[in-house]
Amino acid sequence: MIKKFIHQFASPKTYLYQINRAYKYIFYSSLFIYTFSLIWGLLFTPEDFVQGNSFRIIYLHVPASFLSQSLYVAMAIASVTYLIWRVKLAAYLIIAIAPIGAMVTFIALSSGSIWGIPTWGTWWQWDARITSTLILFIMYLGLISLHTSFSNHEKADKLLSWLVIVGFVNIPIIKKSVDWWSTLHQSASITLTDRPSIDPSMLYPLIGSIIGFFGLIICLVIISSKVQIIKRESTKSWLKDYV
Template identity: 45%
Template sequence: MWAFINKLRSPKWFYAISAKLQPWFWAAAVLLLLLGSVWGLVFAPADYQQGNSFRIIYVHVPAAFLAQSIFVSMAISGLVFMVWKIKVADMAATVMAPLGAAMTFVALFSGAVWGVPTWGTWWMWDARLTSMLILLFLYLGVIALRGAFSSRDSGSRAASVLAMVGVINIPIIKYSVDWWYTLHQPASFTITGRSAMPMEMWAPLLIMVLGFYCFFIALTLMRTRSEILRRETNKRWVQELVEEVR
């Protein structure tokens, strides 16, 4: 564990190892998303109550899962940056925020579209909907804080603190259906318990979730590599790399 943390102190090492990992995650993401979308949108049976409108679950649920996971990842990266002063952790947190905000918006929008045939309305101040909207504002706050300071380190510390404090919203999102009356039903699919969904419906959903996570990892690796080059542009190894490309 400590050896890995010490290696993370080197942007050069992360740049090199991410180059090897990135193609595998891109390939996995493409294959999983293609398989999951075709299976879920074409071959999965229609829901006995919602009909074909339920198929938006194959976008809505993975986006919602990923939106929450990215914020937790940002909070952990912020903690690593604040405690061990590891620059790569802050670079990763920087590139994660826009994707997290995008996934939160996708989850909210797809949920609103799904709500029309299911609830008869685009929006209700439902506990889970409201907490997801707060998550979107937290993402926008983190992004805004990074650009609100003349010093990059000051912006990074402020964004890290907000991410670490704002992570309390994640369990609120998860348990909102248990703590308050909400239009959202409890989870139909769990890894540890028996699923209320037939295998023909939850299997493509699981594949889509895995595909979304592979996409997140691949994109984070790619954008972190770009961030490393941008921040380390004056370092000798970056200049040598640029010369090799030329």
């Protein structure tokens, strides 16, 4: 039953048509939210007592760090879906997400570096969180290169899914690294369980920027998944009608 349901709604054709309708709304609303939060955060919040103006990079750094892990979780879910129900769309999504994940992780790392110069006095520190994020970046690159090294796509999809699932161990390590090791890196500003350790005047634009950034990245994933579908389903007749 579930299988039938998934296959009906997760056919690349339905996905493509549905996503085209939704794309516009997601793009414009998240673009609005992100610009709005940025303007609010950059211009209308007071300076940080300790860090001065340099803290304002959190409106890029925090969303990017958050997304770098969320995208991996999304890949892991897609992998499980692909291996259990053989949903082709899930496989396309894994490959569509990987390069974007790599990009976002790179943004997280580099914005962190820039932030590190004024606050820590160094742009790189071999602490647990930075190192584990670097490893996440390497994993994204490894996933991409593994997939491109196969000529048989179905084979590559299966192997890739297994690797994504096994590599999932890294995610809890990144999450917990700030608590487990003594480090320069500050612990998370927002958690679901505790009260935020950050002033509300900074908090609201931060939440806004996370939501906005999230939406913009989803738009990128949509575009990238469209490319994958067109590439992989190029022999199908429905695609010719679509194009």
